[in-house]
Amino acid sequence: MTKADLIDEVAKVSNLTKKESETIVNTVFDNITGALAKGDKVELRGFGSFRIRQRNARKGRNPKTGTGVSVPEKRVPFFKVGKRLRELVNA
C-alpha cells in the first residue's frame, strides 16, 4: 500500500473527499516527522513508538577504494512495533 492508496481508503471509510483525506494523512505523518525532528518521542498506543537513536561518529572505509573516511555522528529514526501490532502481524 502506498500513501495514495491509504488516502483513497481513508476517504472511503470516513466519508471525506480525497483532498480532505490527503490533508489529514499528510498532517498525521508531518506531525510525527516534526516531533522526531525536535528529538521528541512519538507513542501510538497499539501501533508502536518512534524515537531517535544517536549514532556516534566512527571511522569507516570506502568499500570500493579501501580509503578510510570518517563518518560523522548522526541521528536515525527508530520504530518499535507495539505489542498489539506485533501479535497481529504474527497471528
Added chain:
Amino acid sequence: MREVIPLTKNDLINAVAAHGLSKRQSAAVVESVFDLVSKCFEREEDVKIVGFGHFRIRKKASRRGRNPQTGSSIEISARKVLTFKPSKGLKARINQ
C-alpha cells in the same frame, strides 16, 4: 533539563482538528489511518509512505536459540516481524 513529553494520538487528533474537523470526527479519522495500515500488515502487505518510510513484513525462519539464564538450547519458532526503514526525506529532516 526539558521534560520528555511524547507526541501521542491525541496530539495528532488536535492537529487534524485544526483543519476544520470536529474533535470527534478527527479522532475517528486518525484512528482509521492506523487501523487501515494495521490491516495491511495483517494481510502481509507492505506499506510505503513517500517521504516518511517503508514498513515491511519480514519472515524469520525458525532457529535454535539458547535460554541465556539456564543455557539450555530451545527452538525459536518461525515468525513474521514488522520492520521500518526510514526514507531519505525523514532521515534528512532529523539531521537538519
